[in-house]
Amino acid sequence: MLNVADEFNAITEHFSPRVIAMANGQYFKLAKFKGEFPFHSHADEDEFFLVHRGEFTMCYRDREVVLKAGDFHVVPRGVEHRPRATEEAWVMFVEPAATRHTGDAVTEFTKSIAQQISHLA
Amino acid sequence: MLNVADEFNAITEHFSPRVIAMANGQYFKLAKFKGEFPFHSHADEDEFFLVHRGEFTMCYRDREVVLKAGDFHVVPRGVEHRPRATEEAWVMFVEPAATRHTGDAVTEFTKSIAQQISHLA
Numbered sequence: 457m458l459n460v461a462d463e464f465n466a467i468t469e470h471f472s473p474r475v476i477a478m479a480n481g482q483y484f485k486l487a488k489f490k491g492e493f494p495f496h497s498h499a500d501e502d503e504f505f506l507v508h509r510g511e512f513t514m515c516y517r518d519r520e521v522v523l524k525a526g527d528f529h530v531v532p533r534g535v536e537h538r539p540r541a542t543e544e545a546w547v548m549f550v551e552p553a554a555t556r557h558t559g560d561a562v563t564e565f566t567k568s569i570a571q572q573i574s575h576l577a
Numbered sequence: 578m579l580n581v582a583d584e585f586n587a588i589t590e591h592f593s594p595r596v597i598a599m600a601n602g603q604y605f606k607l608a609k610f611k612g613e614f615p616f617h618s619h620a621d622e623d624e625f626f627l628v629h630r631g632e633f634t635m636c637y638r639d640r641e642v643v644l645k646a647g648d649f650h651v652v653p654r655g656v657e658h659r660p661r662a663t664e665e666a667w668v669m670f671v672e673p674a675a676t677r678h679t680g681d682a683v684t685e686f687t688k689s690i691a692q693q694i695s696h697l698a
Binding site for chain 2: 459460476477478479480482484501503504506523524526527528529530548550551552
């Protein structure tokens with residue numbers, strides 16, 4: 457598939473990243489956000505987010521950023537954050553291939569890279 | 578601004594990239610495509626494209642790929658390509674900060690990085 461709506465439609469689980477492309481060592485991922493993800497950070501990796509549909513809130517320890525369809529946002533490396541979505545939001549994000557999406561925390565949400573790219577096999 | 582539609586609306590010239598964010602040494606850029614860009618390549622840099630509105634054709638020496646709203650595409654490093662748009666298309670693309678958007682070719686379209694990020698100053 458080469459269309460983000462088609463790729464989103466193939467996602468059946470919340471907070472389960474699906475890799476759609478790689479370029480320059482970065483993975484381009486889609487996920488459906490719903491609920492509250494655990495706080496985590498990535499020491500050496502920034503994360504770029506772009507909302508495709510719906511809205512979600514990026515929560516930091518000291519502030520919150522509401523992101524609606526078409527809004528983009530970069531979480532700088534090393535900063536604790538967690539996304540929260542009351543209703544389902546469709547989100548594209550971009551991060552280095554090495555990034556673990558739950559950071560150093562291993563939680564019920566943690567998906568290995570193998571799981572995230574399994575549909576490409 | 579933190580919304581891609583607002584950023585696109587600020588663009589007044591075709592094939593003139595506008596940097597909207599940087600993460601992990603990659604620039605996230607927007608451009609309005611209309612007309613035919615010169616053939617060029619980037620020896621060490623892949624380019625990720627995502628169509629926000631309209632459609633355009635990515636032309637290679639031996640094939641063409643038509644990309645419509647929501648379609649994404651990666652041009653691998655080292656491969657000659659040029660975008661062509663009959664009607665105006667709004668396109669996001671992601672490439673290393675060092676990438677020159679016209680590759681090794683310097684043409685009437687060439688914009689320096691300083692020009693591409695001037696609105697952030």
